[in-house]
Amino acid sequence: MAACADGGGDVMAESNLMQGNERMAVLDERARKAEAFLLREARLLDDERWDDWLAILSPDIHYWMPGIENRRREDRLGTYSEKHMAYFDDRLRDIERRVARFRQPSAWAENPPTRNVHLISNIEVFEGECSGELLVYSCFMNLRSRGLDEQHQLVGRRVDVLRWEDGRLRLLRRKVLIPNAMLLCKNINTFL
């Protein structure tokens, strides 16, 4: 239970993310709040409301999007691993640095802006590992457009741990998995 008190371990270990069907589905008011949380988050990102978005992150956040590897089924390393390179392997400090870049007038590649749409679906809410936490699965589709003819799509799954902090839900942990072992675009200049 010590792990719960300080907001979880250093990494988003699989043990902290038990399969949903082994857990208790949450079907009450909390499920609707979790869903509303994710939908609002998507809107905040699309609108570049960085302060409002940062405010829904827990100070203890671990935001992780591992690189996907194209390995054989029998390879014990699997499709991704904690010790390998990740698109995001961020604590709050790192996320704030990314946001700080977006805000610079000299972020040349962001002016004119990239236009984003985050679609969120397949939301399932379960009891979390610790009290006051929810385990939330979702899928996303992110469509970005830049200039006149640039368009990039990323689709993937997310596993989130949301925690009640001071009466509000905050994002404590996120794992983002895309199916692509090679990113078919030049960058990910958004959060997923």
Added chain:
Amino acid sequence: MTKERIPLRPIDTTPPLRNLDRICDMESGRLSGKVFWDDEIYQQELEKIFARCWLFVAHESQLPNAGDYLTTSMGEDEVLVVRQKDRSIRVMLNACPHRGNKVCFSEAGNARGFICNYHGWSFGADGGRLMGMHESKCYEESGFDKSQHGLRQARVDSYKGLVFATFSDEAPSLEEYLGPMTWYLDVVLDMDGEGSEFFGGCIRSTIECNWKVAAENFVGDILHGGWTHDSAARAMLGSAVANVSDMPESYSVNWNGHGYEFGTDVVGNAATLGEKNINKYLHTIRPRVAEHLGEFRSKLIGAISSATIFPNFSYLPGQNTVRIWQPRGPHKIELYTWTIVNKSAPEEIKDMWRKGCMMTFSPTGVFEMDDGENWEYCTKTSRGLVTRYQDLYVGLGMHTRIDDSELPGNVFRGQINECNSRAFYQRWKDLLEAPTWADVPDRNGRMR
């Protein structure tokens, strides 16, 4: 018993392109966007550069055990890189000599051999000889000689962990190919005498740019650093990058189209990771580096610097990113990115580099985001016919050569200097124009 192998079919050679002077004149530092756009030029590059040069394929640390393999490409040719039982590393085409299908579909792993999914042609880990296939008795009955068939092998050599390969029999030795650049490579590969390793796997992405735009950026363009990356520097350091031209001592060096631009500021690149412990680590080991490599090179271990080994292997000391720009047509590259660390570094320092490398120079890196954007449009504007012939100025730093430098290679004053770009494009042009390796001129000591 073993019969001699039927000689491999030679790769068809086409006549070199003419009139390249018109679009690439490094005497006067003039280039044109046509070199980034034309498919005809690209096809010549595959033949006269990528099928001839030594190309980076792996770091030995990626293949610790016999049977460990990874897949990559040499130009557009897909290859397997495999550690053998005798500890040697073999590089071979990842294409079955029956119908040409890939024999290995995973990016890395361990295997005793490779079996084609199509008709079961199977090869041992050395790939050199066909072992058997589905319905093999039918082959035996027709007098088929298995020993005549295997996965086509490349020449392989390595320098302090970096494994290079070439499909050219006439290419000079790797030692000759790299020349004095190894003296500078040691700063990253062997700073404390205990070697280096790749750490944390590989990230792959695509950029819609010509491969030369990226390779040239690393060969000697620090000029863009203070401007392009202003936003990232402010985000990571809390302030703008200092003007590189104000740095007290810096150089550009090149050899055979390879290039390295560097300051002597010890931790300028490393500082962009925003991890004090990395700077501290570099300062702590610096006396050991000075003992091993001398005082001068100990000032380069994390300094503001970048390098390209011709044609498409690049790295940044300090950020410790190592990458290869895989050509995919004239207007696209696949970018493979790794993190390199000292073997002797503490585990938590290695891990900091793994994260820091991704935070700065990767598809989500705050620095690289602005690079990708520039490189794509440096390529795409050449779609315009008139634009394609517009002069691009590559003349910065003419007449800055230091003739009496004690440093190895062709040495130039200052790192804000396009001498390495000129040397890169000159080598590119020389290779395209040369019918054979013997015809490639030696420009060392003569470039301005």
